[in-house]
Amino acid sequence: MIVGIICSAVAGAFISVQAAVNAKMNAHLGAWATTVLVFIVGLLGSLVPLALFGGNVHGVFEISPIYALGGLLGVGVVFCVMRSIQLLGPTLSVSIILVSQLIWALAVDLTGAFGMQQLSLSPGQVIGLMVLLLGVIVFKQSQAAALHQEAAPEATSH
Numbered sequence: 001m002i003v004g005i006i007c008s009a010v011a012g013a014f015i016s017v018q019a020a021v022n023a024k025m026n027a028h029l030g031a032w033a034t035t036v037l038v039f040i041v042g043l044l045g046s047l048v049p050l051a052l053f054g055g056n057v058h059g060v061f062e063i064s065p066i067y068a069l070g071g072l073l074g075v076g077v078v079f080c081v082m083r084s085i086q087l088l089g090p091t092l093s094v095s096i097i098l099v100s101q102l103i104w105a106l107a108v109d110l111t112g113a114f115g116m117q118q119l120s121l122s123p124g125q126v127i128g129l130m131v132l133l134l135g136v137i138v139f140k141q142s143q144a145a146a147l148h149q150e151a152a153p154e155a156t157s158h
Contacts, residue, residue: 016094022078023085035078095136102129
């Protein structure tokens, strides 16, 4: 379990940093060129561990085509995260992404989609989701208030 927690924390860090880097790259290359570059570098970067640790490459032809859609979903992830960071900033964007991820992950758990173990909804899960959603709303409101307070002295000094 501890390895899963560590991997989850590292993934969260990687996603946040990658999103910020991609948003900056997008300013120079454009959204689709950045997305292509991210996946080319990702392909090259994944070939090294594949060569070192191996994998069932031949199994690609044995899986259901629905699972191959993961790559297409990845394109959507990179593009949408990059655009949302440009439009909303990193913190608000990642906050909304986290809420969305939790809702969709809960839907997968509740339906047992993609062969995952089906779980039942508990009151604690509903409360946790509501607390997270409320946290994003409070965060956004306090961020807007802080920006307003910073802008007020600047407006009166000009």
